[in-house]
Amino acid sequence: MKKIISFLIFIFVISSYSQESKLNWLTDFETAKEVSKESKKPILMYFTGSDWCAPCIMLEQDFFSTEKFNRQSQSVVLLKVDIPRRMDILTENQLKANKKLVKVYNKEGGFPNIIAMNHKGKVIDTEGSYSASLRDPSRYFAFVSKIIDNY
Structure with a gap:
C-alpha cells in the first residue's frame, strides 16, 4: 500500500511540475489587461506568425521554450497575438x-515583436526582430528582466 501511495504522490508531483513549466499564454487583450491589473504585473504582448515566420519559430525555441523564460514568465502576463x-x-x-491589435500596437508589421505594457494598454517598451543567423536571445532575457525590475 505504501508503494502505491508513494507512486501516486510521485505522479502528482511530476504532473504538477510539468504543468508549471507550460507558459500561460492568453489570447484576449481585455482579459490580459484585467489579469495584469489584478496581479499588478506587466503584459508582454508577443506578435508572431506561428506558421510562416522563421525568426518567430526560432525565438520560440531559443527563448520562450527555456527554463529561464519560464521563471521570468511568472512575473508577467503573457499575451500571444498570432497572425498565421x-x-x-x-x-x-x-x-x-x-x-486589430497589429494595427494599434505593431503598425510597422514586424515579426517577431514583443511589447511590454501596463494594465491600461500603455506601451512601456518594445523589443523586435530576431536574428536567424545569430540565434542569441540574450537581449530578450535582458528586456524581460528590465520590464520586471522597473514595473
Whole structure:
C-alpha cells in the first residue's frame, strides 16, 4: 500500500511540475489587461506568425521554450497575438481581433515583436526582430528582466 501511495504522490508531483513549466499564454487583450491589473504585473504582448515566420519559430525555441523564460514568465502576463497564414490555426474572430491589435500596437508589421505594457494598454517598451543567423536571445532575457525590475 505504501508503494502505491508513494507512486501516486510521485505522479502528482511530476504532473504538477510539468504543468508549471507550460507558459500561460492568453489570447484576449481585455482579459490580459484585467489579469495584469489584478496581479499588478506587466503584459508582454508577443506578435508572431506561428506558421510562416522563421525568426518567430526560432525565438520560440531559443527563448520562450527555456527554463529561464519560464521563471521570468511568472512575473508577467503573457499575451500571444498570432497572425498565421493557415486558416485552421485560429478562429475567424480571433484572427480579426489579432489584426486589430497589429494595427494599434505593431503598425510597422514586424515579426517577431514583443511589447511590454501596463494594465491600461500603455506601451512601456518594445523589443523586435530576431536574428536567424545569430540565434542569441540574450537581449530578450535582458528586456524581460528590465520590464520586471522597473514595473
